[in-house]
C-alpha cells in the first residue's frame with residue numbers, strides 16, 4: 159500500500175479531515191437542519207431519543223435545497239476522498255441526527271448491511287459514512303466514539319450488543335443495555351464544526367450523551383466511495399438498496415449538473431444479494 163492515508167483508513171476504519179466546510183455553509187446547513195427538525199412531530203423525537211432525530215436526507219431533499227446539494231457534491235470532500243484513492247464516489251442518502259440539550263448517549267452499533275456479500279470481509283469499502291458535525295464536539299456535548307479496527311476484526315462488543323437497531327435502543331428504554339457500556343479500546347472523536355469524519359459503515363461507533371445546554375447536530379451522509387470498482391453483484395445490490403432517484407430529473411439544471419457524477423447507476427442484469435445486517439461466521 160503506497161498511499162499512507164488509505165492505509166490508515168483501512169487499518170483504523172475511520173479518517174478525519176479538518177476544515178472541509180466553510181463556516182458559511184455550516185451556518186446554512188444548521189439553519190436548514192433546524193427548519194426541517196421543526197417540521198417533525200413530537201412522536202419522532204420520542205422514538206429517537208438516543209440519536210435525537212433520524213430524518214432522512216434523500217435525493218429529493220438534496221435537489222430541493224441548494225445547501226444540501228452543495229454538501230453532497232462538495233469539492234473539498236471530493237478531494238479528501240480522492241486523497242484516499244476514491245475518485246468516483248457515489249451518494250446514497252443521509253440523515254439529520256440532532257441531539258437536543260441534555261439527551262442520552264447513542265448505543266454502540268455498526269451500520270453494515272451487506273454482510274452476505276464477500277466484499278464486506280475485505281478492506282474494500284462498500285458503504286462509508288461521511289459525518290459533518292455542525293457544532294464543535296467534545297465528550298461533554300456528545301462527540302462520536304469509535305472502536306478502531308472493529309470494521310475488519312470481531313470485537314467482544316459484537317457478541318454483547320443487539321445486532322440490529324431496535325425500537326427499545328432508539329427510545330433509550332434500558333440505560334443498562336450493553337449498547338450503552340464503555341469499552342477499554344474505544345476512543346473519542348471530538349471535531350470542529352465543518353470537519354469531516356469518514357468511516358466504514360461496519361465500524362463500531364456510538365456517541366456520548368449531550369450534557370450541554372446546546373443542540374448538537376450531525377449530518378451523516380452515506381456514500382459508496384469505490385462503487386465503480388465493486389463487483390457487479392455488489393453494484394446491483396446497492397442499486398436495489400438505495401432505490402431510484404426519480405426526483406433528480408425535476409432538479410434545476412445547475413443542480414443536476416453538480417450532482418450527476420454522484421448518482422448511483424447500474425443497468426446490468428446481475429442478481430442483487432440479500433441485505434444482511436449481522437456479520438457472519440467469516441468475520442473473526
Ligand SMILES: O=C(O)CCC(=O)C(=O)O
Pocket residue numbers: 209253255264269300301302363364365376378
Ligand atoms: O450522533 C452521532 O454522533 C453518530 C451518528 C451515528 O452513529 C450514525 O449516523 O450512524
